[in-house]
Amino acid sequence: MRFFLLLVGLTAYLTGAAADEGLFDLTWREVAKGVFVGGRKDALRYPVVANTTIVVGRRGVLVFDGGGYAVQGEQVLEKIRAETKKPVTHLVISHWHGDHHRGAFPIIEAFPDAEIITHRFTCAAMADGPERRVEESEAQLDTTYAAVRDAVDKGIWFDGSSLSDDEKAYFARMIGDYPEYRMQLARMKVMTPTRVIDETAIIDLGGKKATLIYMGPANTAGDIALYLPKQKFLATGDIAVAPTPYGFGSYPREWARVIRQLAGLRAAIIVPGHGAVMSDDAYLQKLAALFESAADQASEQKDEEKPAFDFDAEKAAFAAGDPVKARLFDMFFVQPIASGAINEARGETDKNEPLDGAIADLCVPAISAGE
Numbered sequence: 001m002r003f004f005l006l007l008v009g010l011t012a013y014l015t016g017a018a019a020d021e022g023l024f025d026l027t028w029r030e031v032a033k034g035v036f037v038g039g040r041k042d043a044l045r046y047p048v049v050a051n052t053t054i055v056v057g058r059r060g061v062l063v064f065d066g067g068g069y070a071v072q073g074e075q076v077l078e079k080i081r082a083e084t085k086k087p088v089t090h091l092v093i094s095h096w097h098g099d100h101h102r103g104a105f106p107i108i109e110a111f112p113d114a115e116i117i118t119h120r121f122t123c124a125a126m127a128d129g130p131e132r133r134v135e136e137s138e139a140q141l142d143t144t145y146a147a148v149r150d151a152v153d154k155g156i157w158f159d160g161s162s163l164s165d166d167e168k169a170y171f172a173r174m175i176g177d178y179p180e181y182r183m184q185l186a187r188m189k190v191m192t193p194t195r196v197i198d199e200t201a202i203i204d205l206g207g208k209k210a211t212l213i214y215m216g217p218a219n220t221a222g223d224i225a226l227y228l229p230k231q232k233f234l235a236t237g238d239i240a241v242a243p244t245p246y247g248f249g250s251y252p253r254e255w256a257r258v259i260r261q262l263a264g265l266r267a268a269i270i271v272p273g274h275g276a277v278m279s280d281d282a283y284l285q286k287l288a289a290l291f292e293s294a295a296d297q298a299s300e301q302k303d304e305e306k307p308a309f310d311f312d313a314e315k316a317a318f319a320a321g322d323p324v325k326a327r328l329f330d331m332f333f334v335q336p337i338a339s340g341a342i343n344e345a346r347g348e349t350d351k352n353e354p355l356d357g358a359i360a361d362l363c364v365p366a367i368s369a370g371e
């Protein structure tokens with residue numbers, strides 16, 4: 001009897017363990033022949049994990065956003081080796097935020113001849129950006145996580161609002177995930193791009209034409225999207241993030257225009273930078289309307305000392321009654337979008353993502369668009 005109970009307990013434990021997705025576990029889906037998308041199922045869990053796309057052509061393999069954490073880059077490499085004997089020839093980085101490239105180095109270590117491609121701005125931001133200042137960000141993170149723990153214990157968030165049980169559970173999980181996150185942060189490496197582009201470029205992989213689309217500032221000043229015309233496949237990078245968007249250092253007026261142009265491609269498979277794969281442009285249109293609202297509100301208030309934005313209706317639509325999504329919409333979009341939107345309305349976009357000019361020069365003598 002005792003043995004039976006033990007067995008039941010063990011089975012329950014193993015089932016539970018299998019169902020519990022690891023912090024950096026990627027799940028893969030072949031969305032078109034030779035096109036694989038990997039992402040973590042739970043898009044909201046923190047730290048956020050970016051989606052990766054692998055495109056296998058006759059001549060070689062292109063990876064779009066190879067991973068923000070080394071453990072992710074290793075899974076991408078494993079997946080490539082499981083699917084093909086072809087070498088990785090191109091690693092494309094959608095934008096400079098570390099969750100899209102800091103963990104991709106295992107792919108380049110395995111395929112050192114692969115080109116590392118970014119937009120020129122992304123290259124400069126990778127050379128100069130906060131992603132390189134690991135120790136500084138670790139010390140800062142320890143402080144932030146201690147403050148979050150305190151907020152959860154008290155049940156009161158930094159803005160004085162009270163936390164629901166769902167939010168407490170979300171942030172408690174975030175705290176629980178911190179040791180693993182910190183361990184992966186310690187492993188991260190920022191690579192140096194080997195080829196930069198200023199405009200849209202096409203890479204012929206053999207049977208697949210990877211179009212790297214640049215249409216102007218959006219989520220950052222250097223976002224590249226990946227489009228495969230024959231497959232009607234679009235990977236947006238963080239130009240689109242689901243289920244709630246991010247708005248750090250962004251350009252909402254231009255962003256709305258860019259996203260409407262991407263929607264105009266009428267892709268049948270749309271992979272956002274984070275979140276589940278989509279099959280139509282409904283979410284892109286929802287984002288475009290949100291960014292237009294931010295830009296319009298900024299235009300109206302650009303001369304005011306204390307501009308105040310109102311996204312209550314949009315928040316209700318994006319959060320759909322989920323208090324965690326509502327909180328994340330505030331933290332990741334409403335709060336950060338204000339300064340970028342005001343800078344854009346005032347014509348001062350150089351304040352959005354300031355770079356060291358001397359370092360930015362590193363990315364000048366590079367090969368431009370075309371193969």
Ligand SMILES: [Zn+2]
Pocket residue numbers: 050097099100238273274
């Ligand atoms: Zn991201």
